Amino acid sequence: MSVLDTTDVLDVEGYAAAVRRSLADLGPELVEDLTDDLEADLTDALADERHVAHGRGLLEQFGPPEAYAAELRAAAGLAPAAAHGRRSRLFPDPVEDARRLGRWTLLRLRAQAWWAPVESFLVALRPVWWLVRGWVVYELVALMLGSDRSLWVPPNLAAFLVLAGSVVLSVQWGRGAWFTSRRVSWLATTANVVAVVAVLPLLGWLQDESAERDGIYAGWINGSLGGLDTETIYRETPVDGVVVDGMQVSNLFVYDAEGNPLTDVQVYDDRGRPVRTTYDDGFGQYWFPEGTEPWSFVSRTDADGRARWNVYPLHGAPTSQFTYDDGTQVLPAGTSASMPPWPFAKAPALDAPADVTLGAEADAPSPTSTP
Structure with missing residues (x-):
């Protein structure tokens, strides 16, 4: 027989008593532990005007006492009460156990005064x-x-x-x-x-x-419209490459003292390390002024068969001409890399130096006599 068979409306005391009757098979001591301060918790929940269910009865807020008692059993890790004429299940139902634990947790939270505004906000x-x-x-x-x-x-x-x-x-x-x-x-x-x-x-x-994509695909803004302006990419951590005025440089163009362009120039730093402008091994896309589509670069090969990315200007081709081979971006057979457009055909010529001999020491200035 259900604990609700004898009443249609329960007050706090009656609801708590019905819960305890549903737990009677556990023994008085365990029932007392599970339902300690139950009346106080229920009363606080009913009296809290901030509660989303304020003004509703015990049954509407907390469900039947039998269900409440079942949640208390589940939360304490106890087996459910054996139903009349049925054997208790041999194997647990994880979904049902999770639901039972969730309902029991929600009931306990609703008994706390601070939970009411939190629940109202979450419901919204x-x-x-x-x-x-x-x-x-x-x-x-x-x-x-x-x-x-x-x-x-x-x-x-x-x-x-x-x-x-x-x-x-x-x-x-x-x-x-x-x-x-x-x-x-x-x-x-x-x-x-x-x-x-x-x-x-x-x-x-x-x-x-x-953030990674923004760093790798640095190029020209409005490139699809002709690359009218440049995009400046700032990085919090240093990367391999050359930066001018805060912008990652994609290529280097070298001119001699007469202002003539030079090709196949290998660039190293003061410690003999190759100076690279790109760090994506050919996967990046770069726009040039007045370009109609982005370019990708390829490396040069030295006499030992090693790839070199510090030979300038870097050669490449429009990205649309590249294909993929085992995840590597390559130019198809019969297509060769070409030189990208130079920023200008000739640079300003330099004044002739006094001594252009490599490693030459400058002559010491002759002492002058004081009047």
Whole structure:
């Protein structure tokens, strides 16, 4: 017989007594431990005007006493009460156990005065979470499939349809319209738990990926319109390359003393290290003034067969001419790299130095006599 068979309306004392009767098989001492201060908790919850369920009865707020007692059993790690005429289950139901623990936790929180405004705020944000949950599921699916996608938004119609479907499923489940059957409810519950756990790491990873892309694909702003202005990329940590006025330099053009352009110039620093302007090994795209599409560069090979990226000017070709071979960006057979346009055909000539002999010592100035 149900503990509610004899009454339609319960006050605090009657509700607490009904809960204790549902726990009677545990023994008086354990029942006292589980229901200590139960009346006080229920009274505080009913009297709190800030509570989202203020003004509703005990049954509306906390459910039947039998359900409340079952939550107390589950929270204490106790086996559920054996139903009349049925044997207790041999194997646990993780979904049902999770729901029971969640309901019990919510009931205990609602008994605390500070929880009422927090719950009101969270309830108001539920539709936002439904949208975020759908987006997180889409991002995780795209990540597992390894699809070529934009970081924050779908890159094509197919990906957009997947995102839209994830959002619709999430919202419909949140509204209680779908996934109500126990056969499929575990799937929605699992997706919700995964989304809760993954949302913050996913946001952090996407932020890092966005920053990495911004650093690698430095070039000319408005390049698709002709590269009218340059884009300045600032980095918090030093990288391999050359920076002029805060902008990453993609290539170097060298002129001799007469102002004539030089080619195949190897550049090293004061410690004999190769000076490189690019650090992406040919995957970067760079715009030139008045260009119609970006360029990518290729390395030179020295006599020992090693790739050299410090031979200037770097040669390359429009990015559209490159193909991929085992994940490496290469020019197809029959296509050779060419020299990019120079900034100007001739540089200003220099005054003739007094001594251009390499390693020559300057003559010491002759002493002058004082008058």
